[in-house]
Structure formats: C-alpha cells, structure tokens
Amino acid sequence: MKTSSRIYVAIVGLLVIVLLQAGLVDARPLDVKNPRDGGDNSTGPMFMPSPLTVDQITHNKGNIVTTIDNWGYIGGYQFYDYPSGEWPRNSGHDYIGEIRYWMGAVDAFGDTLVANTYEDFQGLPSLISSVLQHRILLSTDTTRYYDYNLEDTVGLGYNNPAYGWRVWNADSSDWVYRRNYNSLDSVFYPGGPISLQESHYRFNDAALGTPLMGLEITHTVLQWNYCYNEDFMFVILDITNNSATDYNNFAFGLYVDLDVGGPDGTGENGRLGDLVAYDSVANLAWTYDEDSYDEGWKSKTGIMGTKYLETPDGIGMTGFRTGAWELLPDDDEGKFRSLDSVGFDAPLAPWDQYYIQCTRGISLEAGKTVRVVYALIAGQDSTEFRNNADLAQQLYDNFYVGPEPPVTPLLTATAGDRKAYLHWNDTSEASIDPLSGEADFSGYKLYRSDNQGITWGEPIYNTGNNCLTVDYETIASFKVNTPGDPIQHSFIDSGLYNGIEYWYCLVAIDTGASETGVDPLQSGFGIAGYAPNIVAVRPRSDPAGFYEAAGTVVHEYVGFDSPSEGEVIPIVFDRESLQGASYQVVFEDTPDQTYWHLINETIGDTVLVDQTRYEGDPGLYELAQGLRVVVRNADHVPQSMDQTEFGGSDTTLVADPASFYGPITEFFYGVTFGDQHYRSTYEFRYTGNNTAASAFNDTLGLGPAWSVPLEVWNTSTSQRVSLAVYDFGLDGAWDPWDLLIVVNYPYDSTVDPFAVAWPTYFSWMMGLEPAVFNPVDGDVLTIQGAPLNGPDDVFTFQADGVNPASAQSSLGNIRVVPNPYMIHNWSKIETSANEGMLAFENLPDECTIRIYTLAGDLVETIRHDNADGTAWWDLMSVNNQQVASGIYIYHVESPYGEHLGRFAVIK
Numbered sequence: 001m002k003t004s005s006r007i008y009v010a011i012v013g014l015l016v017i018v019l020l021q022a023g024l025v026d027a028r029p030l031d032v033k034n035p036r037d038g039g040d041n042s043t044g045p046m047f048m049p050s051p052l053t054v055d056q057i058t059h060n061k062g063n064i065v066t067t068i069d070n071w072g073y074i075g076g077y078q079f080y081d082y083p084s085g086e087w088p089r090n091s092g093h094d095y096i097g098e099i100r101y102w103m104g105a106v107d108a109f110g111d112t113l114v115a116n117t118y119e120d121f122q123g124l125p126s127l128i129s130s131v132l133q134h135r136i137l138l139s140t141d142t143t144r145y146y147d148y149n150l151e152d153t154v155g156l157g158y159n160n161p162a163y164g165w166r167v168w169n170a171d172s173s174d175w176v177y178r179r180n181y182n183s184l185d186s187v188f189y190p191g192g193p194i195s196l197q198e199s200h201y202r203f204n205d206a207a208l209g210t211p212l213m214g215l216e217i218t219h220t221v222l223q224w225n226y227c228y229n230e231d232f233m234f235v236i237l238d239i240t241n242n243s244a245t246d247y248n249n250f251a252f253g254l255y256v257d258l259d260v261g262g263p264d265g266t267g268e269n270g271r272l273g274d275l276v277a278y279d280s281v282a283n284l285a286w287t288y289d290e291d292s293y294d295e296g297w298k299s300k301t302g303i304m305g306t307k308y309l310e311t312p313d314g315i316g317m318t319g320f321r322t323g324a325w326e327l328l329p330d331d332d333e334g335k336f337r338s339l340d341s342v343g344f345d346a347p348l349a350p351w352d353q354y355y356i357q358c359t360r361g362i363s364l365e366a367g368k369t370v371r372v373v374y375a376l377i378a379g380q381d382s383t384e385f386r387n388n389a390d391l392a393q394q395l396y397d398n399f400y401v402g403p404e405p406p407v408t409p410l411l412t413a414t415a416g417d418r419k420a421y422l423h424w425n426d427t428s429e430a431s432i433d434p435l436s437g438e439a440d441f442s443g444y445k446l447y448r449s450d451n452q453g454i455t456w457g458e459p460i461y462n463t464g465n466n467c468l469t470v471d472y473e474t475i476a477s478f479k480v481n482t483p484g485d486p487i488q489h490s491f492i493d494s495g496l497y498n499g500i501e502y503w504y505c506l507v508a509i510d511t512g513a514s515e516t517g518v519d520p521l522q523s524g525f526g527i528a529g530y531a532p533n534i535v536a537v538r539p540r541s542d543p544a545g546f547y548e549a550a551g552t553v554v555h556e557y558v559g560f561d562s563p564s565e566g567e568v569i570p571i572v573f574d575r576e577s578l579q580g581a582s583y584q585v586v587f588e589d590t591p592d593q594t595y596w597h598l599i600n601e602t603i604g605d606t607v608l609v610d611q612t613r614y615e616g617d618p619g620l621y622e623l624a625q626g627l628r629v630v631v632r633n634a635d636h637v638p639q640s641m642d643q644t645e646f647g648g649s650d651t652t653l654v655a656d657p658a659s660f661y662g663p664i665t666e667f668f669y670g671v672t673f674g675d676q677h678y679r680s681t682y683e684f685r686y687t688g689n690n691t692a693a694s695a696f697n698d699t700l701g702l703g704p705a706w707s708v709p710l711e712v713w714n715t716s717t718s719q720r721v722s723l724a725v726y727d728f729g730l731d732g733a734w735d736p737w738d739l740l741i742v743v744n745y746p747y748d749s750t751v752d753p754f755a756v757a758w759p760t761y762f763s764w765m766m767g768l769e770p771a772v773f774n775p776v777d778g779d780v781l782t783i784q785g786a787p788l789n790g791p792d793d794v795f796t797f798q799a800d801g802v803n804p805a806s807a808q809s810s811l812g813n814i815r816v817v818p819n820p821y822m823i824h825n826w827s828k829i830e831t832s833a834n835e836g837m838l839a840f841e842n843l844p845d846e847c848t849i850r851i852y853t854l855a856g857d858l859v860e861t862i863r864h865d866n867a868d869g870t871a872w873w874d875l876m877s878v879n880n881q882q883v884a885s886g887i888y889i890y891h892v893e894s895p896y897g898e899h900l901g902r903f904a905v906i907k
Contacts, residue, residue, distance in 0.1 A: 058083055221233060254372075418539050448502055
C-alpha cells in the first residue's frame with residue numbers, strides 16, 4: 001500500500017472535519033495512498049481544499065463506477081471501499097489509484113507557477129436548490145441541480161427536458177441550459193443533461209486563500225450505460241484565465257496513476273506488476289498488467305487508460321512522462337519541466353508507475369478559455385480497448401449523438417403473499433432515437449435477481465447480439481411488432497418465498513440501428529437501488545382474515561333476456577393507492593362499441609371510462625387507483641339457432657351450422673362493433689311477405705333489388721330490422737343457398753341498409769339448410785343472442801380487505817419462522833453479515849407483539865400496523881442488545897383477540 005506517516009495524521013484530521021460538516025453529502029476520506037504535500041516529510045500537506053468546500057459524488061450509470069471530487073480529483077478511494085474506477089460494474093475491481101491535473105506556465109517575471117490538483121485547487125459554490133453550496137451538480141439527483149425548479153422544462157419534447165438542469169458557461173460567465181445537438185436538423189437546442197448521468201462543478205486555484213495563477217476550471221463528466229458506450233466516460237475541462245497575466249507558454253498535464261489488481265493478503269495489490277504504454281498519434285495512454293491476471297482478484301485483468309479527444313488548437317499530446325510515483329518532482333520547476341515536454345519516456349519494467357499526458361505551447365491569454373476533453377476508457381484486451389477509444393472519439397466528434405435505447409422505464413412493485421405485483425409506465429414507448437429520428441421501441445424484458453442485483457438470473461453468454469455481451473434468462477418478455485401496438489404494463493410474479501428479498505429489473509428494447517450496424521439496444525441494468533427500472537420487494541403473508549377482491553365479485557342482471565357469461569377479475573396491485581372499498585363495473589352500448597366503466601362506489605367517482613378491452617393478456621389492462629380490473633366477454637356465438645314455431649307439421653326452417661360465419665365484419669375485416677347487435681335475439685318469420693335487401697359481394701350495397709321471403713325481427717327491442725344477402729350467383733335473386741346477413745337497423749323497403757347502417761349495424765352472416773327449406777306461414781327460426789356483457793349486467797366487488805370474524809378464528813395460525821431460530825440458518829433472509837432476522841407470520845393487520853423470557857421479563861415490543869401479515873424482528877432487545885439462546889414467549893394483542901405462543905433461539 002502507498003501509505004506514509006507524514007500524511008496519515010493530516011488525512012485523518014481532514015476526515016474528521018469533513019464528517020462533522022452538516023450538509024456535505026457523500027463526503028468521504030481521502031486515499032492515504034496518495035500524499036498531497038509539498039515534499040517536506042515532517043510538515044504534512046501544505047495546501048488542500050478547506051473541508052467546508054469538499055464534496056464528492058459517485059458516477060455509477062455506466063460500466064465504470066468511480067468517485068468524483070469537486071477539486072479536480074478522480075478515484076483514489078479503493079482502500080476505503082469506495083468506488084475508484086471499478087470496472088466492470090459490480091465486480092469490485094478498482095483500477096484508479098488517482099487521476100488529477102497539473103497546469104503551469106512561466107509568468108512575465110520569470111517565475112515558474114504550477115497549479116496542482118493535490119495542492120492548490122478547491123471547489124466553488126453554486127446555487128443548489130436556490131442555496132449557495134459547494135456541491136457537485138448531478139443530473140441523476142434533483143437535490144443537486146442548479147437553482148432547482150421542477151417547472152423548469154426548457155427543452156421539453158427533445159428527449160432532454162431541462163427540469164432545472166443548467167451548467168456554467170465560461171464564455172458568458174453565466175449559468176445556461178445545456179446545448180444538445182439534434183443530428184436530424186443539425187442544430188443545437190437548449191435542454192437538459194446530454195448524457196444519462198452528468199456531473200458538473202467549478203473549481204479554482206485559490207485553496208491557499210488567494211489565486212495561484214488565477215485559473216478557474218469547469219469540470220463536466222458524461223456517462224452512458226448503452227452497450228456500445230458503457231465502457232468509457234467523457235471528462236470536459238474548460239480552463240479560464242481570470243488573472244491579468246497572459247500565459248503564452250501554458251502547459252496542461254493529465255496525471256494518471258492506475259493500479260491493476262486488488263489486495264492479495266500481503267498488504268499489496270497488483271500495482272507492482274503494472275506496465276504503461278502510449279500511442280502519440282491517437283493521443284492515447286493506458287495501464288495494463290504484465291501477465292493479464294491478478295492474484296488478489298483471482299481473475300483476468302483488463303486495460304484502462306485515457307485519450308485526449310480535444311486539446312487547445314488541436315495541439316494534442318506533446319509529451320508522455322512516466323515513472324515511479326514516489327519519485328514525482330515535488331517543486332514547481334520540476335513539475336513544469338515534466339509538463340512542458342516534448343519527450344516520450346520509455347515505460348519502466350513492471351512496477352507501480354504513473355503517466356502524464358502532456359500538452360505544451362498553449363496560449364492562455366488573460367480572460368481566455370481553452371478546452372481539454374479526455375475519455376476514461378476500459379477494455380478486456382487491447383483490441384477492445386482500442387475499439388472503445390476509437391468509438392469515444394467518433395461519438396465526441398458527433399456531439400455525443402449515437403443510437404440510443406428507449407428511455408428507461410419506471411418500475412414499481414408491491415409485495416403480496418408469495419407474490420410480487422409489478423407495474424411500469426409507458427415512457428419508453430414514445431422514445432425517438434436521436435440518430436435515426438424514428439420511434440423504434442420493440443418491447444420489454446423483465447429479470448429477477450435473488451442476490452440484490454449482482455446478477456439477474458441464469459447468464460446467457462451467446463446472446464447473438466453484438467451489443468449485449470452477457471444477457472440473462474428473463475422471467476417474462478413482451479414484444480410489439482409495430483410501435484404503438486398495445487403492450488403489457490404489469491406482471492404478477494408468483495410462487496415466491498415469503499421473507500426473501502427479490503430484485504427486479506425491467507429493460508426497454510429497440511429494433512436496432514441497421515445504418516450503424518448496432519444490434520438492438522436495451523436500457524441498462526444499472527445499480528440496484530439507484531436506477532428507476534430496478535425495484536426490491538419482499539413477499540409476506542396476508543393478514544389474518546384476509547380476502548382478495550376477486551373472491552367478492554357479484555354479478556347482478558336486471559334485464560329480461562339472459563345474463564352475460566362474461567366475468568370480472570379485479571386484482572389489487574397497490575393497497576396504498578386504493579381510494580375506496582366498493583367498486584362496480586357497468587356497461588354502455590353504442591352501435592360502434594360496447595364500453596365498460598369502472599366506478600368507485602365509495603367516493604362516487606368513475607375510475608376508468610370507455611374501456612374496450614375484453615381479451616388479451618391481463619397485463620394489457622390499465623391500472624387505476626391501485627387496481628387492475630380484467631373484464632372478459634363471452635364468445636360471439638348465438639346460444640341457439642332453432643325453429644321455434646311451426647305453421648305446419650314439419651321442420652322447414654333450419655339454420656345450416658356449416659354456413660354460419662358469425663359477425664360479418666369480423667369474418668371479412670377482423671373487427672366487430674357494438675355487442676348489442678349480437679346480444680339481441682332475432683326471429684326469421686315466414687309470412688309470405690317479401691323483405692327488400694341489398695347484396696354484399698365484392699361490391700358493397702348493390703341496391704335493394706333482392707327480395708327475401710322472410711321478415712326479421714329483433715325480439716329484444718320488438719323491432720323489425722333489415723336484411724342483406726350474399727348472392728353466390730349474383731343473379732339478382734335470393735336462393736335458399738345464398739347467405740343472409742342480419743342488419744340491426746329499422747327496416748325500410750326504400751332504404752339501402754348499406755347506405756345508412758354499414759358497417760356498425762351489420763351482425764350475423766348465416767345460411768339456411770336448402771335441403772329442408774320449404775316454409776309455410778307461421779314458421780319461425782329463432783337465433784338466441786350471444787351471452788355478451790351489456791347494460792343490464794352489473795358486476796360489484798370489494799377491494800382486498802379483512803373479515804373480522806375470519807381474523808378472529810385465524811389467530812391460531814400465527815407462527816414464528818424459523819422456529820427454532822439458529823444463527824446463519826436463514827441466509828436467504830439475512831442478506832448482511834451479523835444480521836439476525838425472525839418473522840412473525842399470519843398476523844392480524846393491526847396488532848402488538850410482546851416478547852418475554854420464560855421468567856416473564858419483557859424483551860421487546862413490536863407494533864405492527866402495515867396491513868399485511870408479517871412482522872420482522874432483528875433479535876435485538878429493548879436495550880439494544882442481541883438476545884441470548886433460550887425459549888421465548890410471545891403475546892399478540894389485536895382488535896380481533898389475543899394469541900400466545902413460543903419459539904426458541906439457538907446460537
């Protein structure tokens with residue numbers, strides 16, 4: 001380890017002061033590996049940021065996870081178990097010893113000045129939520145926005161709404177909206193963050209109290225987690241000379257100390273086997289391990305490095321310096337000689353070594369701003385590293401615009417008894433790819449993890465997707481053929497174990513970008529607990545006396561025909577969102593459609609209106625007030641088709657089952673209209689009178705020239721209705737083998753039904769049995785309507801709840817799990833070391849649990865009022881001590897009665 005007594009005391013002192021500062025979010029100790037001194041071993045650090053100005057954040061959106069400080073320092077925290085260039089994400093493999101900046105020049109008096117991240121810089125305050133604070137702006141945390149205002153939506157409609165996001169513009173010396181590039185019309189527009197995660201802060205070289213060179217730097221980091229750009233991050237430095245001195249020989253140095261490897265048990269990591277390399281043409285430098293394997297990590301190692309993407313006036317990397325970190329020059333003259341260099345050092349033999357990418361000859365006049373942009377890059381091997389470096393340059397040159405997956409969906413979850421109720425929004429489906437300008441959403445994939453998001457199921461290494469190195473077996477997937485098609489927004493995962501914490505991740509997928517050769521992209525897995533598409537849920541038992549809404553459905557029919565054979569299946573997804581206890585589903589007929597409405601009877605409010613879904617996956621149904629109500633309909637098939645009246649002694653009017661084609665519009669066009677047409681009962685009456693009809697063949701409505709010797713009556717409405725025919729011979733005459741089409745529209749011999757009723761009043765298309773067709777007056781064929789949902793059907797139900805009588809009788813089902821409790825035998829529940837956890841199950845929704853020793857001493861009291869049937873106890877007593885082994889008595893007191901039980905603890 002790189003440690004020294006001369007800095008340890010100072011570092012600890014700084015840590016104590018920082019931790020005492022209220023409001024400094026995520027402030028962390030400095031890495032003792034890296035001395036921040038002026039070379040005097042006895043005095044400790046000479047200059048450092050005032051603790052009042054120190055702030056840090058973690059960039060964790062991509063595959064590189066690292067800490068960022070607000071005074072020009074990246075990484076350097078691996079010895080404190082904070083991310084310091086962890087790559088890949090969740091691996092625990094930290095690569096960054098430290099990254100910092102050196103800047104220097106010789107002034108007009110001949111004095112050599114060098115401003116060094118580790119001695120001279122400190123953060124500048126910004127208006128964070130209208131309060132002046134030394135905090136880093138972070139686009140994934142709205143509490144860290146400049147002068148945050150939720151209503152600030154500049155850029156809305158371009159996929160990057162501002163929502164309060166502003167950054168410092170050094171040229172105008174003002175806070176402005178980020179300028180986003182629209183590749184479709186080649187213009188910039190004001191909007192929000194460029195990347196999925198963007199950090200932004202300002203710092204200067206006045207840590208000593210007065211400016212050293214008068215430099216002010218704006219520091220921006222951009223990060224994505226798409227498959228093609230998750231292995232690098234962009235760092236943008238705008239360097240302004242606020243002094244009155246022209247620096248005509250200004251030099252910039254990117255100091256990088258990477259350590260490839262983890263602790264190996266000897267007090268060392270893999271740094272002593274590191275090598276560095278560079279490519280001056282590509283402005284690229286990197287560190288790698290000698291044998292590409294680390295004993296501490298017990299795995300292969302990758303490569304990490306940095307690439308200049310932009311330097312002032314295109315100067316590029318003019319020099320490359322390297323050496324052992326302990327031999328760094330400790331005076332300004334020595335540092336400037338390293339910076340102001342055209343030399344390219346030969347790398348050392350395997351050792352712990354740094355490198356500096358130098359850019360000299362920069363003209364930084366008073367008041368001028370120059371820009372340095374570099375990428376921090378990782379790769380499994382040299383080929384992947386080089387490819388990532390090239391892609392970083394391409395994306396930068398295209399103003400960061402590349403193909404993007406759909407917007408990350410927002411996933412929510414509610415626990416049930418051995419179930420998890422999952423629901424998500426539809427924002428992903430409206431996403432427009434910024435490169436193609438097309439809506440290319442194609443579906444969702446749902447993953448489940450039982451190790452807190454470290455993995456997401458069974459790995460799939462042969463994904464067939466060049467943009468998805470490793471995928472996992474999903475628990476469900478949902479696809480659309482065309483953007484805009486209906487798709488599921490909820491899912492119930494069942495068969496789970498109560499008490500175990502399950503993590504779920506929902507990703508949105510696009511169709512891929514054929515013009516760039518990028519395979520289908522999906523939104524990233526992210527880090528559990530941070531990303532909006534990741535949730536954790538712990539299933540639990542239902543409370544005593546619990547009943548589900550689906551078990552309370554009552555079907556009432558108030559008409560004179562037959563009740564429908566449809567059904568209503570209510571599912572409560574989120575009890576906390578319920579706004580009532582009693583609900584109704586009612587129906588409304590129009591010629592075009594039969595709608596259903598969900599009414600909250602408790603508050604007299606219509607929750608869902610004009611719903612038309614009666615089929616498909618339950619997840620396609622809309623969620624409202626915590627409910628998903630699935631409404632099913634009967635089939636569009638008549639209940640019967642029989643001759644019901646006889647003018648003579650024989651059966652002469654018979655429907656031919658082989659010629660029954662159902663709804664005509666469904667048969668020809670795949671759609672049906674109002675169910676009232678199919679719910680009605682019709683009589684074909686032979687009276688000797690003729691009914692005028694139009695023909696339906698290849699041409700609609702050939703005029704009322706056909707005559708059918710039958711009247712058709714809708715007996716449900718007591719109204720004579722119209723007919724149409726399908727004339728096979730198109731000979732202008734109806735024959736018994738031609739098809740009849742019922743038109744549920746008032747009959748008028750002078751009116752063509754196609755002109756006034758097509759297609760919404762057209763219903764059954766059927767044929768008669770010509771072999772027996774020989775009707776006489778009085779013969780009647782009746783088609784009894786299909787048992788479809790209609791206005792006379794009313795479904796009522798109660799939301800999930802508790803039956804007091806059942807709750808009282810169920811108190812005997814209360815149990816302790818596990819019983820006996822034995823330390824570490826509950827590993828799936830206890831996810832943290834030294835954690836103890838015991839569950840009381842099948843409890844009433846409201847109760848008090850008191851735990852006693854056998855001697856009657858009160859150990860702990862647990863108040864349970866969260867409406868489910870499980871309460872957790874951490875085996876800590878009321879005195880905040882771990883309980884000892886033994887037999888314990890518990891007493892449950894509730895509005896429904898009491899219960900007494902016992903359990904054992906064995907340690």
